[in-house]
Amino acid sequence: MTIRIYNTLTRKKETFETLEPNKVSIYVCGPTVYAKAHVGHAMSVLVFDIIRRYLEYRGYEVRHVMNYTDVDDKIIQRANIEAVNPFDLAEQYIEEFRQHLNDLNILPATLYPRATEEIEHIIEMIQGLIEKGHAYASGGDVYFFVGSAECYGKLSGRKLEDMQSGYRIDVDDRKETPMDFALWKASKPGEPAWESPWGQGRPGWHIECSAMSYYHLGEQIDIHGGGNDLIFPHHENEIAQTESLTGKPFARYWVHNGMLQLSGEKMSKSLGNLVTIADFLAENDADVLRMLVLNSSYRSPLKFGDETVGHAKRALDRLRMALRPASPGATGAAPEFLEAQIAFTCQGFIDSMDDDFNTAGALGHLFELVRAVNQARDQGVGPEGLAKAQGLLLEFAGVLGLELEHAGGDGRGPGEAAPFVDLLLEVRAELRNQKLWTLSDKVRDRLAELGVIVEDGKEDATWRWK
RNA sequence: GGCGACGUAGCCAAGUGGUAAGGCAGAGGUCUGCAAAACCUUGAUCACGGGUUCGAAUCCCGUCGUCGCCUCCA
Numbered sequence: 001m002t003i004r005i006y007n008t009l010t011r012k013k014e015t016f017e018t019l020e021p022n023k024v025s026i027y028v029c030g031p032t033v034y035a036k037a038h039v040g041h042a043m044s045v046l047v048f049d050i051i052r053r054y055l056e057y058r059g060y061e062v063r064h065v066m067n068y069t070d071v072d073d074k075i076i077q078r079a080n081i082e083a084v085n086p087f088d089l090a091e092q093y094i095e096e097f098r099q100h101l102n103d104l105n106i107l108p109a110t111l112y113p114r115a116t117e118e119i120e121h122i123i124e125m126i127q128g129l130i131e132k133g134h135a136y137a138s139g140g141d142v143y144f145f146v147g148s149a150e151c152y153g154k155l156s157g158r159k160l161e162d163m164q165s166g167y168r169i170d171v172d173d174r175k176e177t178p179m180d181f182a183l184w185k186a187s188k189p190g191e192p193a194w195e196s197p198w199g200q201g202r203p204g205w206h207i208e209c210s211a212m213s214y215y216h217l218g219e220q221i222d223i224h225g226g227g228n229d230l231i232f233p234h235h236e237n238e239i240a241q242t243e244s245l246t247g248k249p250f251a252r253y254w255v256h257n258g259m260l261q262l263s264g265e266k267m268s269k270s271l272g273n274l275v276t277i278a279d280f281l282a283e284n285d286a287d288v289l290r291m292l293v294l295n296s297s298y299r300s301p302l303k304f305g306d307e308t309v310g311h312a313k314r315a316l317d318r319l320r321m322a323l324r325p326a327s328p329g330a331t332g333a334a335p336e337f338l339e340a341q342i343a344f345t346c347q348g349f350i351d352s353m354d355d356d357f358n359t360a361g362a363l364g365h366l367f368e369l370v371r372a373v374n375q376a377r378d379q380g381v382g383p384e385g386l387a388k389a390q391g392l393l394l395e396f397a398g399v400l401g402l403e404l405e406h407a408g409g410d411g412r413g414p415g416e417a418a419p420f421v422d423l424l425l426e427v428r429a430e431l432r433n434q435k436l437w438t439l440s441d442k443v444r445d446r447l448a449e450l451g452v453i454v455e456d457g458k459e460d461a462t463w464r465w466k
Numbered sequence: 467g468g469c470g471a472c473g474u475a476g477c478c479a480a481g482u483g484g485u486a487a488g489g490c491a492g493a494g495g496u497c498u499g500c501a502a503a504a505c506c507u508u509g510a511u512c513a514c515g516g517g518u519u520c521g522a523a524u525c526c527c528g529u530c531g532u533c534g535c536c537u538c539c540a
Contacts, residue, residue, distance in 0.1 A: 265533085
């Protein structure tokens with residue numbers, strides 16, 4: 001009964017052991033806020049939300065920190081183009097992202113630090129690195145001296161020699177060696193700037209995460225997460241910075257989610273092939289995206305498209321359908337096979353999730369329970385008989401962050417239309433009694449066009465949003 | 467060119483040494499006035515080629531392919 005996690009650092013699944021018993025510290029790299037967030041960002045956030053929920057389910061007290069990078073070149077560039085204040089621009093997108101987190105049913109992190117609010121800590125950390133000989137100031141900039149970090153490359157599996165011969169690295173006179181990266185950047189007039197020992201400037205990207213993690217979670221943390229596109233250079237550099245300063249291993253487990261792909265390519269802001277979270281949620285229930293993520297393995301690339309989204313939606317519907325009440329008047333007790341399936345699903349769900357958060361496997365066990373519940377219902381098992389199995393389904397779905405009780409394919413509950421739909425169905429029941437099939441079918445078809453699915457049961461008809 | 471991950475039925479996807487979960491789609495059936503939902507039945511020897519082993523999808527080597535990173539990127 002131990003959790004195993006795939007650690008990018010060792011390229012192996014390892015038994016999960018925390019620094020402190022029953023406590024987990026997680027730092028996840030959040031977005032750079034210069035544009036609308038897309039469903040790829042949502043995937044990352046969902047993956048770590050699911051991990052966090054499961055760890056809590058398994059009894060851990062989780063400290064979860066996610067940052068916002070609210071000052072960097074892209075933000076400044078974008079603000080210049082739009083002729084707005086870069087801080088306002090960042091603020092606007094942070095606010096939007098927060099709303100997305102809420103809409104996506106993401107548990108709030110313990111803390112959402114921002115680069116601009118941590119300048120003091122960042123400067124302190126840079127000074128510490130300079131004092132230890134790991135960084136040097138150069139013309140208003142400060143660079144990390146990569147050659148001074150013993151294990152540089154250990155996360156991404158790269159060798160310094162290989163990279164130095166790489167053709168993509170620009171030669172920069174201010175750097176002592178080409179791979180050195182900026183900790184502090186001197187600002188140009190008009191750019192956001194803070195006073196520092198090296199003059200007016202702003203922090204480099206990598207140092208902010210090291211600093212925030214250090215000051216909010218401590219020298220060492222349990223899990224550091226992010227998209228696998230951050231492995232190099234971002235996380236490699238974080239390791240270099242933090243470990244050079246503390247002399248201790250930074251994160252015990254490096255966890256990276258795969259990239260969401262749109263038509264065979266990584267969805268990204270720079271490629272421009274994206275679907276924004278806002279656009280997606282305008283058309284779909286948030287649980288559809290979560291289902292898409294759950295049905296795959298978080299480390300692999302995930303295809304996003306009409307087909308996979310459709311699959312996710314139907315799979316979600318199937319889970320929801322299992323929560324339907326017993327047939328009217330049914331009173332049967334829970335049969336043995338249902339009890340057996342409950343025990344089996346309990347074990348299977350936990351075993352799967354313990355194994356590097358194998359959500360697809362866990363879902364498989366949930367679907368087995370779904371079938372058993374449906375079988376039982378068909379056999380006339382009553383509400384009490386179904387309650388335990390349905391309760392378990394709801395509980396485990398909740399662990400994964402699915403809100404099955406929010407019925408309605410696109411997030412609509414019965415809502416204001418309910419009385420009117422009910423009225424139509426009442427009239428339709430009359431038509432059916434009189435065997436006026438053409439008319440009653442017309443009502444059903446027209447309702448279907450409006451997104452209402454009507455299902456005729458033995459007694460009465462039920463309806464739900466498509 | 468370098469580093470890394472991956473390649474399981476039409477699609478999505480578990481399984482990592484003992485003869486392949488689950489979902490979607492398809493086919494047939496039960497139920498239904500017809501539908502829908504649900505239930506039952508139905509499909510793959512695991513990219514390819516070698517090797518290790520009594521035995522491999524599962525370990526090793528090679529080939530091909532896909533994706534990611536090497537520049538900002540979840």
